[in-house]
Amino acid sequence: MIAVRGFTYTYPAATAPSLQDIDLDVPAGQFLAVIGANGAGKSTLCYSLSGFVPDFYKGTVVGTIHVGERNLVQTPLADLAGEIGLVFANPFNQITGARFTVREELAFGLENLGIPREEMLPRIEEVLRLTGLEELAERSPYALSGGQQQRLAIASVMVMQPKLLVLDEPTSQLDPVGTREVFETLDALTKTGTTVVLAEHKLEWIAVHADRIILLDGGRIVHDGHPHDVLADPSLPTYGLAPTRYTQAARLAVTQGCVPADRPLPVTLDEAVKFFSP
Amino acid sequence: MNITITDLTFTYPSGVQALRGVSLTLVSGESVAIVGENGAGKTTLVKHFNGLLRPTGGSVHVGEWDTVAASVAKLASRVGYVFQNPDDQLFERSVIKEASFGPKNLGRNDSEAREAAQKALAAVGLDNELDKHPYDLHLSQRKLLALAAVLAMHTPVIVLDEPTTGQDARGLARIGDIVEQLRNERRTVVTITHDIDFAAEHFERVIVMSKGQVQADGDAADVLARAEVLAAAEVEPPQLVRLSRALGLPGTPLTPEQFVKTLEATCLHPSS
Numbered sequence: 001m002i003a004v005r006g007f008t009y010t011y012p013a014a015t016a017p018s019l020q021d022i023d024l025d026v027p028a029g030q031f032l033a034v035i036g037a038n039g040a041g042k043s044t045l046c047y048s049l050s051g052f053v054p055d056f057y058k059g060t061v062v063g064t065i066h067v068g069e070r071n072l073v074q075t076p077l078a079d080l081a082g083e084i085g086l087v088f089a090n091p092f093n094q095i096t097g098a099r100f101t102v103r104e105e106l107a108f109g110l111e112n113l114g115i116p117r118e119e120m121l122p123r124i125e126e127v128l129r130l131t132g133l134e135e136l137a138e139r140s141p142y143a144l145s146g147g148q149q150q151r152l153a154i155a156s157v158m159v160m161q162p163k164l165l166v167l168d169e170p171t172s173q174l175d176p177v178g179t180r181e182v183f184e185t186l187d188a189l190t191k192t193g194t195t196v197v198l199a200e201h202k203l204e205w206i207a208v209h210a211d212r213i214i215l216l217d218g219g220r221i222v223h224d225g226h227p228h229d230v231l232a233d234p235s236l237p238t239y240g241l242a243p244t245r246y247t248q249a250a251r252l253a254v255t256q257g258c259v260p261a262d263r264p265l266p267v268t269l270d271e272a273v274k275f276f277s278p
Numbered sequence: 279m280n281i282t283i284t285d286l287t288f289t290y291p292s293g294v295q296a297l298r299g300v301s302l303t304l305v306s307g308e309s310v311a312i313v314g315e316n317g318a319g320k321t322t323l324v325k326h327f328n329g330l331l332r333p334t335g336g337s338v339h340v341g342e343w344d345t346v347a348a349s350v351a352k353l354a355s356r357v358g359y360v361f362q363n364p365d366d367q368l369f370e371r372s373v374i375k376e377a378s379f380g381p382k383n384l385g386r387n388d389s390e391a392r393e394a395a396q397k398a399l400a401a402v403g404l405d406n407e408l409d410k411h412p413y414d415l416h417l418s419q420r421k422l423l424a425l426a427a428v429l430a431m432h433t434p435v436i437v438l439d440e441p442t443t444g445q446d447a448r449g450l451a452r453i454g455d456i457v458e459q460l461r462n463e464r465r466t467v468v469t470i471t472h473d474i475d476f477a478a479e480h481f482e483r484v485i486v487m488s489k490g491q492v493q494a495d496g497d498a499a500d501v502l503a504r505a506e507v508l509a510a511a512e513v514e515p516p517q518l519v520r521l522s523r524a525l526g527l528p529g530t531p532l533t534p535e536q537f538v539k540t541l542e543a544t545c546l547h548p549s550s
Contacts, residue, residue, distance in 0.1 A: 038444075089417060172443045174472065175314075178512075241447050242450065244517065246517060248534045252538045253538050258542060269520055269521060269524065276525055
């Protein structure tokens with residue numbers, strides 16, 4: 001689905017590249033999480049995999065990014081609408097401001113693609129249901145709380161039914177229930193073959209849901225593997241990341257001689273229960 | 279000074295009733311985390327502390343001042359409020375100007391204001407970015423700048439609305455350190471947060487809100503042990519509390535250290 005080869009990208013007026021020598025293959029239907037400290041290149045990778053870099057942000061590119069048959073480096077953003085969707089970290093950047101209600105906001109992208117009304121309406125209702133926005137459908141996007149606006153931002157991209165969905169910290173303002181709904185929705189989408197790339201700080205959630213994690217540091221991929229292997233790696237703090245509390249408690253227990261040192265460190269609740277059981 | 283909230287109700291002009299009778303006293307020097315689902319009324323509540331919102335019914339007092347009568351400018355000398363979205367707060371052209379604005383506005387002279395600003399910027403790790411334009415900073419840094427701008431005002435009460443959003447481990451540790459520092463100085467620090475592990479580790483009192491009302495209020499360990507109340511407010515217990523329950527261990531451990539201490543009592547493999 002995604003094939004990145006020797007990709008290096010420098011923003012206009014920047015002195016150093018934000019991404020360097022990225023090689024990455026992502027099969028269709030994979031749930032890939034991108035982690036790293038702020039400034040490591042997570043957002044830039046999201047922009048690159050969704051065509052905003054370089055078409056919108058300009059700058060200097062080396063290498064290629066193929067999504068399906070298209071090389072994104074040479075594709076205008078408008079040609080990708082309906083194929084690739086990007087959910088911005090800040091919902092204020094997503095909401096058009098050109099529509100009076102949540103339902104109309106969701107129709108905006110579909111109208112631009114010329115989707116017929118009889119197809120548009122059920123798609124909107126379906127996404128309202130999936131994102132828990134049904135009761136807010138007639139509200140103004142500006143009369144929503146921060147968390148509700150974030151769900152609207154996600155819904156406005158989901159309604160386009162992209163084959164590749166890229167999300168940049170989409171749950172930052174959501175409560176645990178909202179966060180769970182987003183992750184469960186992403187799980188369901190990957191089962192239908194949608195490829196998901198998610199930049200996220202909430203490691204305890206991606207530990208459970210992602211198929212694979214890449215860890216960025218200084219614009220390079222420094223770890224790539226199964227969530228368990230990446231998150232239990234002792235080098236995590238050197239990249240400005242904190243292991244989950246399960247891993248922290250397990251490491252402390254081993255240090256204090258309370259649990260045998262040969263058990264693999266847990267990253268999720270289920271793993272931790274096994275780890276701490278006799 | 280205490281913040282005294284009595285039978286507070288608030289209805290937005292749109293007709294949304296956000297607060298339905300809240301009574302609380304936030305005691306001087308306390309650290310308080312307010313948790314609850316999106317739309318529970320958390321932000322609406324704290325916006326009453328500095329007069330950004332005025333009660334529809336009931337009252338809010340900051341010390342002896344009734345917030346109905348006190349101006350926002352006057353309340354700003356007692357309550358510093360760090361917005362959830364830094365872009366609602368930041369407006370100056372450089373980082374140092376932004377952080378100096380508050381103390382200047384409270385009547386400090388230029389050099390005093392600059393000193394307070396520099397100290398606050400050092401605490402959030404932005405002391406090397408003094409001349410940068412705030413909008414050239416990453417969102418997570420703009421949040422830290424918004425925090426520094428309020429710290430520089432040295433108000434007796436500080437309110438942090440979702441301070442950990444978008445922060446990496448380094449940013450989280452900085453914010454945790456700042457909360458601990460404020461607690462040591464016996465200033466009142468109130469946070470609204472969805473990051474329940476952050477609340478567990480740094481705040482002594484936890485208030486659970488749901489649907490415009492207080493559902494639980496007390497010591498962090500007591501409140502965070504009440505799984506049903508938390509679930510009703512769409513809050514999940516902290517990771518280590520969940521683990522502790524799943525293992526059938528006693529107590530409500532809020533830090534890895536506390537968890538391992540509970541574990542030691544039933545140690546699986548005591549070192550010889």
